[in-house]
Amino acid sequence: MAESLLTRRQQAVYDYLRQHQHTFTHPPTLDELCHALGLNSRGSMHKHVQALVEAGLVAPLDGKQRGVRLQEPVREQMEHQLPLLGYIAAGRPIEAIENPEDVHVPPNLRTDKPCYVLQVKGDSMIEAGILNDDWVVIEKRDYARNGEIVVALIDGEEATLKRINQRPGEVMLLPANSAMEPMVYSPERVQIQGVLVGQMRSY
Amino acid sequence: MAESLLTRRQQAVYDYLRQHQHTFTHPPTLDELCHALGLNSRGSMHKHVQALVEAGLVAPLDGKQRGVRLQEPVREQMEHQLPLLGYIAAGRPIEAIENPEDVHVPPNLRTDKPCYVLQVKGDSMIEAGILNDDWVVIEKRDYARNGEIVVALIDGEEATLKRINQRPGEVMLLPANSAMEPMVYSPERVQIQGVLVGQMRSY
DNA sequence: CCATAACGAGAACGGATAGAGAACTACCTA
DNA sequence: TAGGTAGTTCTCTATCCGTTCTCGTTATGG
Structure with a gap:
C-alpha cells in the first residue's frame, strides 16, 4: 500500500x-x-x-x-446487514445461534464500528423501554462510559444486558426494573463485550 | 443490474x-x-x-x-425505505416534515401493507417501552383491533399514539403512563390513521 | 541563488447534458 | 368530422463538465 x-x-x-x-x-x-x-x-x-x-x-x-x-465506503454503506448472534437473558450465557443469520439494521441504529445484534429475553431492562423479544444492536467494544447500557460477561459465564456504573474497585450493573436489585462486582469479574447503540421492535 | x-x-x-x-x-x-x-x-x-x-x-x-x-420492481427495491412523515406528540396534530426523508426500515419491522414512520415526542406510552424520540413504524389503516396501539386523530385536530379499546358507543384511548388518565370519546370523534407495527431506537 | 514542489488562475477543447420548439401520431370526445 | 390531449421523434442551441495545457506565485531547502 x-x-x-x-x-x-x-x-x-x-x-x-x-x-x-x-x-x-x-x-x-x-x-x-x-x-x-x-x-x-x-x-x-x-x-x-x-x-x-x-x-x-x-x-x-x-x-x-x-x-x-x-472509493471505499460505498460498499460498507450498502451493507445494511448485521449478524444476529443469539439471545441475551440476564443470568445466562449468550445463547448463540449456530448459523448466525443477517438482520437488516438501518444505518442510524448502528455506528461505523463493528456491530452485531442480539435478541433480548427477559424483563430486566423494561423500565428503560427494552422489552422481551426486542432486538438490540451492540457495538463491539470492551469498555464503556458510565450510564451506557452494556453487554457484560460475569466470571466468563453469565452474560447480561444492564446499565453500567464503574467506580474505583467496583462495578455496578443496574437493571431497569424495580423488582430487581443492582448487582455489584469487583472489576476483574466483569468483562464488557459491547455497548447498546440501537434497538428494534416488531409488533 | x-x-x-x-x-x-x-x-x-x-x-x-x-x-x-x-x-x-x-x-x-x-x-x-x-x-x-x-x-x-x-x-x-x-x-x-x-x-x-x-x-x-x-x-x-x-x-x-x-x-x-x-415500475413495480422498484417498489420492492425500495422496500427497506419508508417516509418519515413527521413527529407525533399526544394532543397536537402530527407535525409534518416539509420534505419527507426516507428512513431505512428492516422488513421485519413492517408489514407488506403501506407503512410510514413517525418520531415520538412525549412520554405517554413510556410503560409500553415507547420512549421520547423513538421511531415508530405505522401501517396505514383506518381500523384496529382492541389492544393495538394506534395513531388516532381526535376531532380532526389532535393526533395521538395510544392503545385502543373500542366498545359499543365509546372509544377508549389508553396511555401507558400511570400519571395519565384514559380518554373516552364517542366513536365519531376518533379517526384511526394507522397501527403500530414496528419500533426503532438509536442510542 | 537556483531547483523543486505545492498551489492557484485561466484558457481551450470535446463530449455529455439539458432545454426549447416544431412536427408527427394515436386516441378520445363532442 | 373537428378539436383536444398525450406521447413520440426530431433538430438546434446553450450550458455543464472533465481534461489538458500554460503561466504566475509562494515557500522550502541545498
Whole structure:
C-alpha cells in the first residue's frame, strides 16, 4: 500500500468529501468542490482530485460518470446487514445461534464500528423501554462510559444486558426494573463485550 | 443490474415521482411533470422519463396507459425505505416534515401493507417501552383491533399514539403512563390513521 | 541563488447534458 | 368530422463538465 502522503490541499478535499458524503444528493462536480473550498479554478481542483484517485481514495472519473465520489465506503454503506448472534437473558450465557443469520439494521441504529445484534429475553431492562423479544444492536467494544447500557460477561459465564456504573474497585450493573436489585462486582469479574447503540421492535 | 447512474435531472424527476406517488389521483402526464419541475418542453421531459424507463425505474409508457408511473420492481427495491412523515406528540396534530426523508426500515419491522414512520415526542406510552424520540413504524389503516396501539386523530385536530379499546358507543384511548388518565370519546370523534407495527431506537 | 514542489488562475477543447420548439401520431370526445 | 390531449421523434442551441495545457506565485531547502 503506497502510503503516499497527501498534501494539505488534497487532505482538505478528501476531508470535505468524507464529511459531506451523506448530504450529497449527487456527487459534487469539480466546480462545486471549488466553490465549497474557495477555489476559482476547475483545473487546479482536478489536479487534487486526480491525486486522490491515484491514492485510491476516490473513484476514478471514467469519462461518463460525472462527479467526485469516494472509493471505499460505498460498499460498507450498502451493507445494511448485521449478524444476529443469539439471545441475551440476564443470568445466562449468550445463547448463540449456530448459523448466525443477517438482520437488516438501518444505518442510524448502528455506528461505523463493528456491530452485531442480539435478541433480548427477559424483563430486566423494561423500565428503560427494552422489552422481551426486542432486538438490540451492540457495538463491539470492551469498555464503556458510565450510564451506557452494556453487554457484560460475569466470571466468563453469565452474560447480561444492564446499565453500567464503574467506580474505583467496583462495578455496578443496574437493571431497569424495580423488582430487581443492582448487582455489584469487583472489576476483574466483569468483562464488557459491547455497548447498546440501537434497538428494534416488531409488533 | 445496469448500474447506470442517473443524471441530476433524471434523479430530480425520479425523486419527484417517488415523493408524490401516494398523493397522485392519476399518474402525472409529461406536461404535468414539466409544470411541476419548471420545464417548458414536453420533448425534454420525455427524454428524461425515457432514460428512467431504460434504467428500469419507471414503467414503459405503452400507448394505452397514460401517465408516468413507477415500475413495480422498484417498489420492492425500495422496500427497506419508508417516509418519515413527521413527529407525533399526544394532543397536537402530527407535525409534518416539509420534505419527507426516507428512513431505512428492516422488513421485519413492517408489514407488506403501506407503512410510514413517525418520531415520538412525549412520554405517554413510556410503560409500553415507547420512549421520547423513538421511531415508530405505522401501517396505514383506518381500523384496529382492541389492544393495538394506534395513531388516532381526535376531532380532526389532535393526533395521538395510544392503545385502543373500542366498545359499543365509546372509544377508549389508553396511555401507558400511570400519571395519565384514559380518554373516552364517542366513536365519531376518533379517526384511526394507522397501527403500530414496528419500533426503532438509536442510542 | 537556483531547483523543486505545492498551489492557484485561466484558457481551450470535446463530449455529455439539458432545454426549447416544431412536427408527427394515436386516441378520445363532442 | 373537428378539436383536444398525450406521447413520440426530431433538430438546434446553450450550458455543464472533465481534461489538458500554460503561466504566475509562494515557500522550502541545498
